[in-house]
C-alpha cells in the first residue's frame with residue numbers, strides 16, 4: 001500500500017505535470033469523462049505555490065464534436081492483447097498518438113514531479129504505454145501513479161514502472177477542479193458528495209471512498225461558478241454516486257443557487273440517480289434547474305438482483321419516478337434508465353423483463369454491461385468461477401468477461417438484448433424478439 005499524501009502536501013514551488021493517459025479498449029464513449037481527482041489535486045498544488053501543467057491524452061486527442069460539449073476521441077486500431085485474441089471485435093487506442101505525446105512532452109519545461117491518473121482497471125495498458133513514453137523523455141523525474149485502477153489493483157499497478165503508487169484516497173482538500181488548464185473546455189465537472197452510504201455487491205464506491213460525505217453547498221457553487229466563468233463552458237456534469245440523498249438540505253439549496261446564477265447552463269448526471277428520491281418536488285427541481293441528461297439506476301426488476309443492489313429501488317418506486325419526471329416536463333426519451341446485464345448467473349429472461357418493463361412505461365433503456373470490480377463482494381464470487389480475473393485486470397473488461405459468468409447471455413443473446421433496448425416499443429414487439437429468433441443486427 002502506498003500513501004503519498006504527506007509528500008504531496010509538502011510540495012512547494014515545484015513544477016508539477018498531471019497526465020490523463022489514453023484508453024486502449026474495444027470502445028470508448030465520453031460520458032463527460034475528465035480526470036476529476038487529478039484536477040482537484042492540481043488545483044490544490046497550485047494554491048500551495050506550485051506551477052501546474054496538464055496533458056489530457058483523451059481531450060487533446062479529440063476528433064469530432066458530440067452533443068453537450070463532448071467529443072469523440074481519435075482512435076486507431078491496434079493489436080489485441082492475448083486475453084482478447086479470441087474476441088471477434090476490433091481493439092483501439094483512443095486519444096493522443098505516441099508522436100503527439102512525445103512532441104507535447106518535449107515542448108514543456110521539465111517538471112519536478114509527474115502525476116499520472118488511471119481509470120478502469122482494464123485500461124492499464126494505456127497507463128503503461130504512457131509511463132513508458134514519459135519515462136523515455138524524463139527518466140529522472142519522480143512519477144506517481146494514482147486513480148481508480150491504482151486503488152483497485154494496487155499490487156498489479158506496482159508493476160507498471162511508476163516510482164510510487166497511490167493506493168488509498170489522497171487526503172488533500174478539494175477546492176475546485178483546475179479546469180482552466182484545458183484549452184477551451186466545453187463542459188465543466190463537479191461532485192457534491194464523496195462516495196455512497198449504500199453498499200451494492202457489484203459497486204466499487206465503498207472501496208474507493210470508504211467514508212460518505214457531503215461537500216459544503218457554497219464550495220460547490222463556487223467551483224461551478226468558476227467553471228461557468230469560462231466562456232467556452234455550456235454544460236456541467238455531476239460525478240456524484242448519491243446526488244439526491246438528503247436532497248432537502250443539499251441538492252435543493254444547490255439547485256436554487258444554480259437557477260439564480262447559472263440558469264443558462266445545462267446539467268448532466270452520467271452516474272445513476274437514486275430512483276426512490278424522485279418525488280414530484282425533486283423531479284421539478286431537476287427539470288427547472290436544467291438537468292438535461294438524467295439516468296435512473298433501476299438496474300433490474302429481478303428481486304434477487306435488487307437485493308444485491310441494496311434494495312435501493314423497487315418497481316413501484318420506478319413507476320412513480322417516471323410519472324413525476326413526465327409531469328415535471330421531461331419526455332419519455334429523456335428518462336434514461338440503467339439496466340445491468342451480465343451479472344453472474346443472470347438469466348436472459350430477467351434482463352428481457354427489465355427492458356420490457358422500462359419500455360412499457362415509455363422510458364429509454366441504457367444497458368450497462370457488468371464488469372467485475374476488485375474489492376467488491378461480487379468480484380470474489382466471480383473469481384471463484386473464473387480465477388483469471390485475479391491474474392490480469394484485462395479479464396475484468398465487460399467485453400471479455402460477460403460470456404464466462406453468464407452462460408445464458410451469449411454474444412448473440414447479448415446482441416438481441418441490445419436490439420430490444422434500442423427499438424421503439426409497439427404492440428407485438430415482445431413476440432418479435434425472443435431468445436430463439438435470429439438477432440436483428
Ligand code: SF4
Nearest residue numbers: 196198199200203241
Ligand atoms: S447505490 Fe449506486 S453508488 Fe451506491 S453502492 Fe449502490 S451502485 Fe454504488
